[in-house]
Amino acid sequence: xxxxxxxxxxxxxxxxxxxxxxxxxxxxxxxxxxxxxxxxxxxxxxxxxxxxxxxxxxxxxxxxxxxxxxxxxxxxxxxxxxxxxxxxxxxxxxxxxxxxxxxxxxxxxxxxxxxxxxxxxxxxxxxxxxxxxxxxxxxxxxxxxxxxxxxxxxxxxxxxxxxxxxxxxxxxxxxxxxxxxxxxxxxxxxxxxxxxxxxxxxxxxxxxxxxxxxxxxxxxxxxxxxxxxxxxxxxxxxxxxxxxxxxxxxxxxxxxxxxxxxxxxxxxxxxxxxxxxxxxxxxxxxxxxxxxxxxxxxxxxxxxxxxxxxxxxxxxxxxxxxxxxxxxxxxxxxxxx
Ligand SMILES: C[S@@+](CC[C@H](N)C(=O)[O-])C[C@H]1O[C@@H](n2cnc3c(N)ncnc32)[C@H](O)[C@@H]1O
Numbered sequence: 517x518x519x520x521x522x523x524x525x526x527x528x529x530x531x532x533x534x535x536x537x538x539x540x541x542x543x544x545x546x547x548x549x550x551x552x553x554x555x556x557x558x559x560x561x562x563x564x565x566x567x568x569x570x571x572x573x574x575x576x577x578x579x580x581x582x583x584x585x586x587x588x589x590x591x592x593x594x595x596x597x598x599x600x601x602x603x604x605x606x607x608x609x610x611x612x613x614x615x616x617x618x619x620x621x622x623x624x625x626x627x628x629x630x631x632x633x634x635x636x637x638x639x640x641x642x643x644x645x646x647x648x649x650x651x652x653x654x655x656x657x658x659x660x661x662x663x664x665x666x667x668x669x670x671x672x673x674x675x676x677x678x679x680x681x682x683x684x685x686x687x688x689x690x691x692x693x694x695x696x697x698x699x700x701x702x703x704x705x706x707x708x709x710x711x712x713x714x715x716x717x718x719x720x721x722x723x724x725x726x727x728x729x730x731x732x733x734x735x736x737x738x739x740x741x742x743x744x745x746x747x748x749x750x751x752x753x754x755x756x757x758x759x760x761x762x763x764x765x766x767x768x769x770x771x772x773x774x775x776x777x778x779x780x781x782x783x784x785x786x787x788x789x790x791x792x793x794x795x796x797x798x799x800x801x802x803x804x805x806x807x808x809x810x811x812x813x814x815x816x817x818x819x820x821x822x823x824x825x826x827x828x829x830x831x832x833x834x835x836x837x838x839x840x841x842x843x844x845x846x847x848x849x850x851x852x853x
Pocket of ligand 1: 561562565570573577611612613614615616618639640641642645667668669670688689690691
C-alpha cells in the first residue's frame with residue numbers, strides 16, 4: 517500500500533499530516549514582515565527553515581566549530597543503550613526533527629522488534645525535511661512506522677494522535693534555546709501537559725561556557741552560518757515578494773553574557789528601501805541597522821531545575837560530556853500522589 521498525503525506519494529508506512537501547506541501564504545508572509553517595519557527590526561528564526569535553509573543547517577552540524585551536534589550525538593548514543601528497548605510499543609514524538617539523524621542513532625540501539633512496534637512522529641515546520649528524513653529512516657529501518665506532522669511546535673502538539681500508547685518526547689539540538697526564556701518554559705509545560713505517567717522526555721540543551729567557544733560555533737571559518745543567516749532574506753523574498761539582496765548584509769553573531777545567549781543579526785552595509793505588494797509602506801533600512809534573526813539561549817543547572825519544576829517534571833537523569841558542554845535531560849512526568 518502507498519499512502520498519498522497532500523498530493524504527494526509517500527513510501528509504505530509513512531504518512532504526513534500537513535498543517536503548514538493549508539495555512540494561507542499571506543498570513544505567513546504577514547508574520548515574516550511584522551518585525552521589519554518598526555525600529556527594533558527582527559525576523560522570527562522559524563523562517564530560516566525552508567528546503568534550502570534546512571540543508572544549510574545540516575551543513576552547519578558537520579562543521580568542526582559546531583561542537584553542539586557532535587557532543588549531543590555522543591550523549592544520545594550513550595542514552596540509547598539505556599532506553600532503546602523502552603521504545604517497544606511507544607510513540608516517539610520528536611519536535612523540530614530536522615534531518616532525524618539523532619533519532620536514527622537512538623533507533624539503531626533498539627532491536628528490530630522494538631522498532632517494529634514503535635511509531636515515529638517527527639514534527640517540523642519544514643515539510644521537506646520530514647519527507648527527506650522519512651525516506652532515509654525507511655531505508656535503514658523499513659519496519660518503522662512514521663507519522664510526520666508538518667507544523668509549528670504548538671500545532672504539532674495539538675495534532676498528535678490520541679495518547680493510546682506510551683510516549684517518548686524528544687527535543688534535540690538545543691532548539692528550545694531559540695525561544696525566549698518565558699516561551700521556552702511555556703513550551704516545556706505544554707509538552708509535559710501532553711505526557712501521562714510513564715511517558716518520558718529527552719531534552720538536549722547547550723550549556724553556558726566560555727564566550728570564545730560559543731562565538732566560534734556561530735562564526736565558522738567556511739562562512740556556512742553566514743549563508744544560513746542570509747538565507748532568511750531569500751525565504752522572506754519568496755513569501756512576501758520583497759527584493760532583499762542578502763549580499764548587502766553582514767552576518768553578526770556574538771554572546772550576550774547578561775542574557776546567556778548567542779544573538780544573531782544581519783547588518784545592512786548600506787541604506788535601502790524595500791517594497792512588497794503586501795504592504796502600503798516601504799521597509800526602510802538604514803546603513804548599519806541590524807535585523808535580529810536568532811537567539812540561542814544557553815543553560816545552567818539553575819535553568820534546568822527551573823524548567824523541570826515549572827513543567828512539573830522529575831529529572832530522572834542528566835547525560836553530559838566530560839567538559840559539561842552539553843546536557844541531555846531525561847525527564848519524567850511526576851507521579852500523581
Ligand atoms: C536547530 S534545528 C535542529 C534540528 C535537529 N533537531 C537537530 O538537532 O539537528 C531546529 C529544527 O526545528 C525546526 N523548527 C524551527 N522552528 C520551528 C517551529 N516554530 N515549529 C516547528 N519546527 C521548527 C526547524 O525546521 C529545524 O528542523
